[in-house]
Amino acid sequence: MLTNETATLEEVAAELGRTPDWLMRHWLSYHQRTGFPRRVPGTWVWPRRAVEAFLRAGGVVAPQQPDNDNAGAVDLVAAASAALSLRYGVSS
16 A cells, blocks of 8 residues: 555544544544545545645645535645645746
8 A cells, every 4th residue: 555645544533623522523524624635435544635734724724615616715726736835846
């Protein structure tokens, strides 16, 4: 398994300043409220890049808007591009 591509429950909880137990009980409501990334189905790991982008965005990403309602939405493509630029030193 590509462990560097995923972040464990313990790693993610530590970055959020929470306990692993709290994250296990509240991750779905936290996702719905803040836009926190979804975990890999059937596991307690998260896509590392998605968690890093979430944390770089200040820990709050606006929940997804209905289709064609872009008012106030966060540009997730721009956030991912910024994360890649930071990682690889590429400027647009």
